[in-house]
Amino acid sequence: MGAVESTEGEREPLLVPSQPATNTQPGLSRVYGRRWFVLTMFSLLGFMQGLVWNTWGPIQISAKHVFEFSSTDIAVLVMWGPVGYLPWLLFMSLMDKKGLRASLLLSAFFMVLGAALRSVPLKDLYYRRWMIHGGQLLNGLAGPTIMSAGPLLSTTWFAPDQRATATAIASLIGYLGSACAFLIGPLAVPAPNGTVGSTVYWNQNHIRDRIQFVLYAEVGMIAALFVAVLFYFPSRPPVPPSVAAASQRLSYRSSICRLLSNMRFLMVALAYSVPTGVIAGWAGVLDMILTPAKVSQVDAGWIGFWSIVGGCVFGVAMARFADYIRGMLKLILVLMFAGASLAATWFTLTCLTRLTHLPSTTATLYTSCILVGIFINSSVPIFLELFIETVYPVPEGITCGVVTFLSNLFTGLLLFCLTFYFTELSWLNWCLTGSCIFSLLLLLFFRESYDRLYLDVFVSV
Numbered sequence: 001m002g003a004v005e006s007t008e009g010e011r012e013p014l015l016v017p018s019q020p021a022t023n024t025q026p027g028l029s030r031v032y033g034r035r036w037f038v039l040t041m042f043s044l045l046g047f048m049q050g051l052v053w054n055t056w057g058p059i060q061i062s063a064k065h066v067f068e069f070s071s072t073d074i075a076v077l078v079m080w081g082p083v084g085y086l087p088w089l090l091f092m093s094l095m096d097k098k099g100l101r102a103s104l105l106l107s108a109f110f111m112v113l114g115a116a117l118r119s120v121p122l123k124d125l126y127y128r129r130w131m132i133h134g135g136q137l138l139n140g141l142a143g144p145t146i147m148s149a150g151p152l153l154s155t156t157w158f159a160p161d162q163r164a165t166a167t168a169i170a171s172l173i174g175y176l177g178s179a180c181a182f183l184i185g186p187l188a189v190p191a192p193n194g195t196v197g198s199t200v201y202w203n204q205n206h207i208r209d210r211i212q213f214v215l216y217a218e219v220g221m222i223a224a225l226f227v228a229v230l231f232y233f234p235s236r237p238p239v240p241p242s243v244a245a246a247s248q249r250l251s252y253r254s255s256i257c258r259l260l261s262n263m264r265f266l267m268v269a270l271a272y273s274v275p276t277g278v279i280a281g282w283a284g285v286l287d288m289i290l291t292p293a294k295v296s297q298v299d300a301g302w303i304g305f306w307s308i309v310g311g312c313v314f315g316v317a318m319a320r321f322a323d324y325i326r327g328m329l330k331l332i333l334v335l336m337f338a339g340a341s342l343a344a345t346w347f348t349l350t351c352l353t354r355l356t357h358l359p360s361t362t363a364t365l366y367t368s369c370i371l372v373g374i375f376i377n378s379s380v381p382i383f384l385e386l387f388i389e390t391v392y393p394v395p396e397g398i399t400c401g402v403v404t405f406l407s408n409l410f411t412g413l414l415l416f417c418l419t420f421y422f423t424e425l426s427w428l429n430w431c432l433t434g435s436c437i438f439s440l441l442l443l444l445f446f447r448e449s450y451d452r453l454y455l456d457v458f459v460s461v
Helices: 033-053 059-068 071-083 089-098 099-120 125-141 143-148 152-156 160-188 205-230 252-261 263-284 285-294 297-324 328-353 362-377 380-389 396-418 427-445 451-459
Strands: 012-018 025-029
Touching: 012 059, 025 125, 033 071, 033 099, 033 125, 033 143, 033 152, 033 160, 033 205, 033 285, 059 071, 059 160, 059 205, 059 285, 059 297, 059 380, 071 125, 071 297, 071 396, 089 143, 089 252, 089 396, 099 125, 099 143, 099 152, 099 205, 125 143, 125 297, 125 328, 143 152, 143 160, 143 396, 152 160, 152 263, 152 362, 152 380, 152 396, 252 263, 252 396, 263 285, 263 297, 263 328, 263 362, 263 396, 263 427, 285 297, 297 362, 297 380, 328 362, 328 380, 328 427, 362 427, 380 396, 380 451, 396 427
Parallel strands: none
Antiparallel strands: 012 025
C-alpha cells in the first residue's frame, strides 16, 4: 500500500498494522522530503572519497616526473584504498551501535586530515612522498562507511519503491568521483613534454604547481562537506518510512555468524566481490595498461571516465527499473555479467593485437572498455539490494560491510601482485575477463529470495 504525497513534498503518514510474528514495531510510516538532502550529502562525500583515491593513476606520468614516484609507488598509492578497509569491523560496530551520523563524521574527519596531509608543500621529496602516502591511507579509512552505508541510508530514509534508486545513487557516486579523477587530473595537470595549445611544458615547477592546485581544491571541498555533516546529518528520521525500517534486527555478533554460515550469501558475495574488486584495481592503473597500446595520458583518462560514468548512469536506470519491477534482481545481474564477459574478452583480445590480429584503434578500445565499466559498475546497487534481501534481518550496514571488505580484499591482492609484475600488464586484462565469467557462473546457480520485500509488501497491506 503506497503512501500519498502531501502538498509540501512529503508523504502523509501511513498506518502499519502490528504483526508480532515478524518482529515489527507498530506505528506510523512516513517519508520525509529532507531525505534527498541527506542522500546528497552522503553522496558528495562518496564522490570526494573516490576522487581522492584515484588522484594519482590518471596523472602517473606527471607524478613520476615531479615527485620521483616509481610504477610501484603508483600501485601502492592506489592500494591504500583497500588497505584502509582492514579495520572495517570497527566501523561496522560503530555504525551498528552509534548510528550512521557518528560513523560518517569519523570518516569525513579522516578524509579532511588525509587531504590536508597530502597538500603540505614540503620541498624534501622523501618526506613529501611519505605525506602523500599517509594522506591516501587516511582517505582509505573512510572507505568502510562510505562504500557500505548506502543501503542502510536508503532503508532508513526511503520508501520501498525508492530504495533501489537511493542505493544506486549513494553507492555509485563514489565511482563517479573516481571517474572524474580521470578527467580532472589529465586536464588540470599537463604531462611532461606534453603540449597544451601552443605551449610546451618542460617546466617541472609548473607541473608541480598544477598538482598542488588540485590538492588544495580537494582539501577545500572536503572541509566544506565535513562542516555540513557536522551541523546537520541525522542518523534517522523521526518516523520510519516502512515496516522493514521499523523492524527489529539481529545483534552485531549474531549477524556476523549468520553471514559467515549462509552459503547462498557467500556465493553471491563472491560473485560481487571478485569482479568489482578486480575492476577497481584495473581501473586505478588503466593509464599504465593502455600505455603499450600508444594511448596518451589524456585519452586513457577519457576512456576511464566514460567507462565509469556509463556504469553510474546505467546503474541508476536499472535500479529505478528494479524499483518498478520487483523480484527480478538475479535476472538483471545475469544479463549484466553476460555482457561484461563478452566486453572484457573483446578488450583483452584487442590489447593483444599482435597475436589476435584484431584491429586496435582508439574507437575499439573506447567501446570495449566503456562497455566493461557499464556492465560491472552498474551491477553494484543491484547486488547490494540482493544481499540485503537474501540475509534479512541482518542489518544493512553489516551485510554491505562484509561484501565491500571482500571486494577491497581482492583489489588489494591484485595491486599487491602488480607491485611485483608491472613490466607487462596483459595479465590484468585476463584477470578482469576471468572474474566476469566466474561471477556469471555463480549467479546462474544462485537461488534468490526476497525476505525484506515480502515483509513490506504483505505485512503493510
